[in-house]
Amino acid sequence: MSAPIDFYFDFASPYGYIAAQTIDAVAAKHGRNVNWHAIVLDANFQSLERIRIPSSVMRSDYIRRDVERLAAFMDVPFNTPSSLGLHTEMAARLFHWFNDRDPEQGRKFAQAVYRAYFVDDRNIAQGEVLQDLCATQHISPDQLQALSNDSATRARLKAEIDLAEARGVFGSPFFIVEGERFWGNDRMPQLEHWLAHGPY
């Protein structure tokens, strides 16, 4: 099988949510796997190519409408959450904990977090909400508490973010395949062209 696609996403990103609904199917169509990587863009993406869109912009009228329209266009369920730009570090740390053990479990958790935020308008920065989402993954409150205080999960996420930054990731969703970077859902047709026909 050819090289996998690296898929970077932030749980605070509605565009990341929309990409998460389609990327596996797109990749499978071209015989590729996808490696999912939760990152936190606010954490340290201040250097390199500074295209990062500030959270104030994510609350702008244009972006609100753009996301709603994109979701309708892609036929993906979406409800604008009452609070945009939530703190996503804990969700990202839990994602890697699941994902390192079983990528399928990682995906399921990621989809549950995204659905909670962008469909059910739940506050995924809150411990009790994450607890609910973990419950379906057979994680007890005690285990979640332990993971939350675990310096290893914090270091794991930080290393992931550092690696993403070193690879030139600066937005969500972000795709890398064979060293080529694609930023945004709207580059999906170009990504598909790459997968189908090779570099251009």
Added chain:
Amino acid sequence: MSAPIDFYFDFASPYGYIAAQTIDAVAAKHGRNVNWHAIVLDANFQSLERIRIPSSVMRSDYIRRDVERLAAFMDVPFNTPSSLGLHTEMAARLFHWFNDRDPEQGRKFAQAVYRAYFVDDRNIAQGEVLQDLCATQHISPDQLQALSNDSATRARLKAEIDLAEARGVFGSPFFIVEGERFWGNDRMPQLEHWLAHGPY
């Protein structure tokens, strides 16, 4: 015929150049006309929704590659110019002078400016280059000189930019149809969906 599409572009924007190669055909397919509007984004787009991408970003590795790849994907001739972020006010003022007299002449001039910049790597901020481009439009050096010093063409452009800003335009290319805003080439499929099926 249904409402026209307003197409806003900056001559410094390679994405605007690429949009200029396709928008008329897309609109015609759906029985629409296009009104072309040259604007200068650096002039006063500091307020409202501040998504404006700074010129330093336009020189980033990612954007350079993104533009090249998009042009290849769209099968549009493109050569990265040696100088990005040129001053485009004079070209935009001349565009409106032509366009107000004859939209076809306006389009021809706009395409000539874009081609000079993004195919032939000419400096469209220079008077002699604009003179060359005007020559094919039957404008003499004396006429060009007069237009360059004309406060009316300056006021005309400023009003256009003020109007664009009031309508919520903040990037290039930017499309408005029936009050709905679409930013970027990558929203063209959504614009087409709107034209084909109405609001969604």
